[in-house]
Amino acid sequence: MQRIGVFVCWCGSNIAGTVDVQAVSDALKNEPGVVFSTNYQYMCSQAGQDMIIQAVKEHNLTGIVVCSCSPRMHEATFRRTAQAAGLNPYMVEIANIREQCSWVHKDIPIGTEKAIILGKAAVAKVNLNTPLTPGESPVTKRALVIGGGIAGIQTALDIADAGFPVDIVEKKPTIGGKMAQLDKTFPTLDCAACILTPKMVDVAQNGKIRIFSYSEVTDVKGFVGNFDVTIKKNARYVKEDICTGCGACVEKCPMKKVPNEFNLGMDNRSAIYIPFAQAVPKVATIDPNACNMLKNGKCGLCARVCAAGAIDYTQKDEYIEEKYGAIVVATGFNPISMDKFDEFAYNQSKDVITSLEFERLTNAAGPTAGKLLRPSDGKHPHTIVFVQCVGSRCDACAEKGKEYCSKICCMYTAKHAMLTRDKYPDTDVYVFYIDVRTPGKNFDEFYRRAVEEYGVHYVKGMVGKVVPEGDKLKVQASDLLSNKQLHIDADLVVLAAAIEPDKSARPLATMLTASMDTNDFFTEAHPKLRPVESPTAGVFLSGACQGPKDIPETVSQAGAAASKVIGLLAKDKLTGNPCIAHSNELMCNGCSSCERVCPYGAITYEDKEFRMPDRTTLVRRIAVVNPAVCQGCGACTVACPSGAMDLHGFASGQIMAEVDAICK
């Protein structure tokens, strides 16, 4: 029989205002198992906790019920109190009489009655509590970063700086992400390459960092501190350790008409390629869809010109298995497809481009060597129309675009407009916007400079239609402030396309059992207080994969994620959650029902010998739960047809007792 103490909290007047706390502690005195019951102003205060500790000692309590605020608030506090009093911390139950009682019911008799019932349910549960001890597991002191954009780069550098080994898995042939494609960056206008490429070199030269480029994660097993990850290194048909990145093969390759994805298809590359001059690793990659040798065995020129002998047409995809203690997701974003936005004639005219394409057109390393030329005829555009919010903040057109604000477009459009006017003062630049949002540091000043110093025409209103006519683009738009229809003959139209998470993020989230919102951005464990952790222990978030972000925000989140990882890897052991499933081997018939529903693969089977009463032995297959893998959802307990599977902390008997107490 349990010896239970009940502690009813007033929470100042938060509870005591609508619940008669004296009546509650009096009523609970008579419940089975209760030997002590009291109430106090603030149970969570030091004095309140001391009171609990005192009572445990004085009355030899074995279980504690605290009637107070939500267990989400102070369950951990009172568990620590129990521990300090020499009790097992899991001998505590909380009756939530604040959030779920005093705050939602106004009438004192009604609130009091409900508080008593909730208290009774908690007492009934504690009567069946058993001491639980969390298991311990070791920590593999290595981190995995998925995605090698600025987010992944910064996270990896910070983790390595603390002395822990890090692997970066990047699906493209080089790290760098979107930032490598940008020209200059707001709000300071420093060139992206000048600030990014030194970091890429740091990554390459850091002895603690390994880069798996042109690779992807194909399987994740395990749990915080002990992830088993399978990495697929796609065959690049070039031996990475031998290739010197000299580029002789690229020059000689006869297949020169492959659209260059790094320049968003605005120029061509060869079948064997190095994405850009500062690529890391600076290693060539053969595109198997374009290479003649790989497609039909004819050519082999690159192997002949490669002095290092790095070309290997027989290379196969390679699977690498590695253990990690922590995983950081940094898979970034992409601009959405413009296919559904016919009104802007993106697919009809080469001179309607996206903002990322514009970045390449103004980039000295881009297809036009930094000269702003029209993709169609290579002429200088004299009138440029920028359209903001294409597919962003789209309530009505949710099937085409996104409901959220992409956050970075206002600023990069101001940047583009300003840079254009700076380099080509003879161009007329129009920006159509719904609102201009510039909340960052020095952002509003930046935008005002575009308007005031650079004379960019900002027009509040949406562009209704873009019609290619001759070598002009007829832009029809409305000016909402002067309530006029505008017709502009533009030479170039630039669409600030909404951004969305990388398409590979969702399957990755499933592998990691990390959650995502409806837009496929990774969700954080708590939107305010745990912004860089995912709800899955050991999985952290960095950069635009969690939500639209500019570079300064990405870098600060990357550093925050790294510090969380470092905190985890610095530990030698992790204590788990003891509220996990366990199967009763005498009742289990090895049917596999539980294994099929477990989302974590925590259940395995073993053949166990049972001594029968007639002294024979019987070998039976029984379910075994891996305590380090089980997360304690309880799916298996319901699936089990023989009632063998139960959950510590939320046992069937305990929940039944609560039901009984409530329905009495």
Added chain:
Amino acid sequence: MQMNEYKPLIVAFCCNWCSYAGADLAGNNRLNYPADVKIIRVPCSCRVNPMFILRAFQRGADGVIICGCHPGDCHYTSGNYYTRRRMAMLFSMLDYLGIEKERTRVEWVSAAEGAKFAATMNDFAEKVAALGENKRLEDLRCKR
């Protein structure tokens, strides 16, 4: 007049990660709903065994509601899909036994949806109250 005095007894199973937090948020925002609703915290909606629901009805509950995270948002990724399937079956069986469909419900309430939690409970309590007392499992009731 007597009829208006009748208070239904409602058991709400809420998953720890979304709906229980949603209920807490309703509290934080002081959104009222009937005190007839008593919440039992479970780790995930998939922890709710049909047995618990039968027991509640045997012991005199007038309505049972299960709240979990929105599809796709379950903390354990897929628990709420099991809930949805299991409960669809259980509820139609209960309906067959005479426990009207309006007395049972599965609802997705996120941690951010305090208002939805309160609105759901108000609506559910009203529908259950309109049906009156639930006597269907009385003969099976395990009297102590």
